[in-house]
Amino acid sequence: QGGDLCGRVVALGQGVTDVTLGARVTCSICQPEPTSENPMAIAVIGSEFDGAFAQYCVVPARYLYDVTASPLSDIEIGAMPCAYGTAFNLVSRSGVAVGERVLVTGASGGVGLAAVQLALLRGAEVTGQCSHAKSQAVRAAGATVLDRSATPKARSFDVVIDVVGGEGFQHRLEALRPGGRYATSGAVGGPMVTGDLRTVYLNDLTLFGCTLQPREVFSGLVTIINTARIRPVVSKTYPLRDIAAAQADLAAGRYPGKLVLVPPEPAP
Secondary structure, three states, rough: OOOOOEEEEEOOOEEEEEEOOEEEEEEOOOOOOOOOOOOOOEEEOOOOOOOOOEEEEOHHHHHHHEOOOOOOHHHHHHHHHHHHHHHHHHHHHHOOOOOOEEEEEEEOOHHHHHHHHHHOOOOEEEEEEEEEHHHHHHHHOEEEEOOOOOOOOOEEEEEEEEOHHHHHHHHHHHHHHHEEEEEOOOOOOOOOOOOHHHHHHHHHOEEEEEEOOOHHHHHHHHHHHHHOOOOOOOEEEEEEEHHHHHHHHHHHHOOOEEEEEEOOOOOO
């Protein structure tokens, strides 16, 4: 909760010298904190330390990225770290390349729509699977749409990016061509899945679980932000005091893309 942020630096902690007061900054929701016991350990904004559902937020300076020069608005940048960071990790880990055919499930949601945009940016041919009611945003991004209830055609895709899980897991494995790659970072349709391992090994499939975001991955996203090569789909904004209404709209799945909370301006 509150993992996304874009804001101005108004104060520095003791010993911080490489961050400029007044700079517009953002950061990844997942901060690598490796230990000898767990080299994959992470600290998460909104979990291990307080998130950005607030007028002010404190994060370790080493995780900040300067986005002052970006043509994108604060609202647009504020919509990107979690969804686009997750999606960029999925696209990067699965190695989406020019001309490849990519299936993205949950394509009208925050992460799904971000994955659609980022895969298209890499020159892939993208099919987004989502409900008909929210398919317009997916089409507008440049993807072909497959209805949420449909079964994808077998051996039709080089990469499947799946944030849904649930009952369609086996069909998505079967949708991959031999040597294909499957990447996941979510299970909004259910975490328990049933699949046939023979589909994996007989077709030489590679499966990626994607949570840890290496610094170079988020740095790549920051380059996209600073050059405005992608604009996020922001369906609605709310003043911070209306957070309950925003949460209700999010839970109801009323809108494609992202919803953004706008805190009050700080006093002079």
